Amino acid sequence: MMGSRASRQLSIWIWCCACLLAMGNAEAQTTLRALAKTKGKLVGTSLSSNYIDNPASMPSGYQSTLANEFNVYVAENSFKMSELLPNAPANPFDIQISDLSTAKIDIMVARARENGVGMIRGHALIWHTQAPSWLTTSAPGWTADQITAFATSYIKAVVTYCKTINDAVDAPVRIYEWDVINETIDKSKARAKKRSRGSAAKSSIGYRTGTWYDGVANRQAFIDAIFRAARNADPNVRLVYNDYGIEMYGSPKCNFMLNMVGGMVSRGVPIDGVGLQCHFIGPDPSGAGGFSSSDARKFEQTFAALRALGLDGIVTEFDLRLQTDSTTIEGNVTSRQLALQGDQYRLIVATALSQSNCPALLTWGFTDAQSWIPWACPGYGHALPFDRSYAKKPAYEGITTAIKALPTVEENKASSLTTTLPTASAMTFGQALSNSTLSGGEGSVPGSFTFASPPVAPTRMKSEKRPVASLASMWSASQATATEIWRASSESPAY
Numbered sequence: 001m002m003g004s005r006a007s008r009q010l011s012i013w014i015w016c017c018a019c020l021l022a023m024g025n026a027e028a029q030t031t032l033r034a035l036a037k038t039k040g041k042l043v044g045t046s047l048s049s050n051y052i053d054n055p056a057s058m059p060s061g062y063q064s065t066l067a068n069e070f071n072v073y074v075a076e077n078s079f080k081m082s083e084l085l086p087n088a089p090a091n092p093f094d095i096q097i098s099d100l101s102t103a104k105i106d107i108m109v110a111r112a113r114e115n116g117v118g119m120i121r122g123h124a125l126i127w128h129t130q131a132p133s134w135l136t137t138s139a140p141g142w143t144a145d146q147i148t149a150f151a152t153s154y155i156k157a158v159v160t161y162c163k164t165i166n167d168a169v170d171a172p173v174r175i176y177e178w179d180v181i182n183e184t185i186d187k188s189k190a191r192a193k194k195r196s197r198g199s200a201a202k203s204s205i206g207y208r209t210g211t212w213y214d215g216v217a218n219r220q221a222f223i224d225a226i227f228r229a230a231r232n233a234d235p236n237v238r239l240v241y242n243d244y245g246i247e248m249y250g251s252p253k254c255n256f257m258l259n260m261v262g263g264m265v266s267r268g269v270p271i272d273g274v275g276l277q278c279h280f281i282g283p284d285p286s287g288a289g290g291f292s293s294s295d296a297r298k299f300e301q302t303f304a305a306l307r308a309l310g311l312d313g314i315v316t317e318f319d320l321r322l323q324t325d326s327t328t329i330e331g332n333v334t335s336r337q338l339a340l341q342g343d344q345y346r347l348i349v350a351t352a353l354s355q356s357n358c359p360a361l362l363t364w365g366f367t368d369a370q371s372w373i374p375w376a377c378p379g380y381g382h383a384l385p386f387d388r389s390y391a392k393k394p395a396y397e398g399i400t401t402a403i404k405a406l407p408t409v410e411e412n413k414a415s416s417l418t419t420t421l422p423t424a425s426a427m428t429f430g431q432a433l434s435n436s437t438l439s440g441g442e443g444s445v446p447g448s449f450t451f452a453s454p455p456v457a458p459t460r461m462k463s464e465k466r467p468v469a470s471l472a473s474m475w476s477a478s479q480a481t482a483t484e485i486w487r488a489s490s491e492s493p494a495y
């Protein structure tokens with residue numbers, strides 16, 4: 001009697017375990033965040049400002065996809081200066097937390113907390129666009145020192161406010177990274193030169209003009225100062241330079257970016273990575289064009305160049321837009337375009353996330369129902385992994401296929417016992433680039449780089465402060481160390 005009861009209990013126990021395992025496997029196969037967790041990567045998305053401003057209007061399909069699929073969020077608009085500092089402060093050269101409108105940060109944190117998402121990227125502290133109108137009116141009358149005082153004190157106030165969220169003892173959500181300055185490199189100068197002289201635009205990339213901070217003549221000193229202000233406000237927050245059109249190694253804008261951040265590293269300016277926005281164009285209605293394997297190779301080389309500088313490359317705003325059958329509205333695309341878009345999504349995600357220095361990939365929105373593309377690029381659309389009804393597109397399958405092919409955290413741990421990866425080095429930028437060469441041919445595993453000379457010890461020249469540990473190394477080392485990102489928390493980290 002006792003024996004059969006015990007065996008019945010054992011059967012029930014085994015059945016329960018099998019169910020739990022099956023549930024785990026099902027989740028691993030069906031959500032990006034579950035898959036990404038096994039690989040030690042962050043896969044995220046931006047949140048539409050419509051639903052931060054008016055959460056009650058959020059469709060249930062939007063909410064469930066947001067909650068189920070991603071493990072890192074960024075606000076599409078809500079952390080920009082026009083939102084956080086909409087009104088002129090009493091003293092613009094000494095901004096206080098009380099000058100800020102912090103409600104949208106709180107809403108974003110609450111949304112992440114409700115959805116069990118522990119990581120938020122901050123986008124963006126300084127940007128020429130989406131600045132408050134009082135600032136664009138006032139700043140042209142300011143001196144360079146006043147502009148710098150404004151920017152550094154604004155950064156201090158915002159980052160300090162977020163630090164209090166990060167440091168809360170029971171905080172399960174952390175604003176772990178900031179785009180300190182967004183899109184300060186511009187090629188419009190190059191276009192202007194080309195028009196006026198009819199010459200090649202090659203080397204005419206420069207610091208952006210036509211901004212509210214144009215009064216700062218020494219742009220690099222300004223950039224150094226704002227990164228330092230962010231690090232001083234929170235020694236644990238990761239600091240990033242973010243831009244578009246810098247993804248392809250060898251392009252003038254990418255070269256300029258590498259020289260800019262390379263200079264910052266050599267001066268000991270606290271910078272942890274570069275945000276590669278990745279707003280790409282996919283195949284046209286005939287099926288031609290889009291992201292090719294040669295693009296993938298250049299993209300991979302950009303990660304290698306950043307790795308040689310000890311910097312991460314973060315895919316911050318990924319989408320791949322499709323040309324539609326209309327030149328004015330979003331219009332329709334062919335099923336072939338959608339299938340090819342899926343292949344190109346796979347190639348892009350695989351290339352990025354297989355890099356040891358790419359800890360995170362975020363799409364700019366996730367549903368075609370909420371995307372900046374149709375209004376900003378008429379005649380294009382369908383750029384995201386979910387359609388307007390939140391159904392998964394081939395692009396979604398492209399992401400999952402790419403993530404599934406990545407080594408697991410355990411495999412990474414095992415291989416790191418036998419491999420020494422090149423990290424931050426004291427080489428000059430030029431040496432680092434010329435010493436790094438891609439190994440393998442087309443189709444080889446991306447991310448395998450060899451240095452002609454042995455990597456130099458991972459220290460930065462002139463650095464007064466220890467750089468924040470690379471997320472990639474923390475995450476690939478072990479899942480346990482990832483918990484350090486959240487500090488002691490009563491809830492387990494959610495990602």
Ligand code: G3I
Nearest residue numbers: 049050076077123124129130182244277317364371372376
């Ligand atoms: O919130 C106002 C609303 O009150 C008003 O009624 C409405 C009328 O047009 O405008 C609303 O603001 C819009 C805002 O998006 C929120 O929807 C702004 O006009 C519009 O300009 C703003 O566009 C954003 C754009 O940045 C600003 O240049 C896009 O949503 C956002 O996707 C886009 O994101 C940028 C990244 O920050 C940086 N990289 C490029 C990326 C795409 O442009």
